Amino acid sequence: MVDTNDRAWHAGISELNGRSNVNDFSIGIEIVNPDGNWSPYTEAQYQSLEWLTQDLLNKYPSITHITGHEDVALPKGRKSDPGDLFDWNRIREAAYGANPNVFPVVGAV
Numbered sequence: 548m549v550d551t552n553d554r555a556w557h558a559g560i561s562e563l564n565g566r567s568n569v570n571d572f573s574i575g576i577e578i579v580n581p582d583g584n585w586s587p588y589t590e591a592q593y594q595s596l597e598w599l600t601q602d603l604l605n606k607y608p609s610i611t612h613i614t615g616h617e618d619v620a621l622p623k624g625r626k627s628d629p630g631d632l633f634d635w636n637r638i639r640e641a642a643y644g645a646n647p648n649v650f651p652v653v654g655a656v
Contacts, residue, residue: 557576558575588629597638613653
């Protein structure tokens with residue numbers, strides 16, 4: 548576990564909206580799933596992630612994006628998580644319910 552104030556190496560070579568080195572300005576969350584394109588995520592994983600999403604958005608209201616490794620890793624296709632089976636709508640609902648003043652972009656960018 549890496550403290551949210553420290554830099555982690557979750558995304559590797561990456562870019563978000565033209566800004567490179569996503570690890571420099573992001574909080575990475577790893578959800579264990581052998582392959583999010585074939586294996587569904589569990590209810591426990593979603594519940595934990597919903598709680599964590601709300602907690603982080605309340606602590607860091609400046610968060611503007613919640614996205615997957617697959618959307619920021621370079622070259623495109625280098626990472627495939629969270630994958631097609633990930634339910635972004637659940638996380639979007641959790642994010643928007645966390646802080647009515649925070650409306651991050653959730654999902655693919």
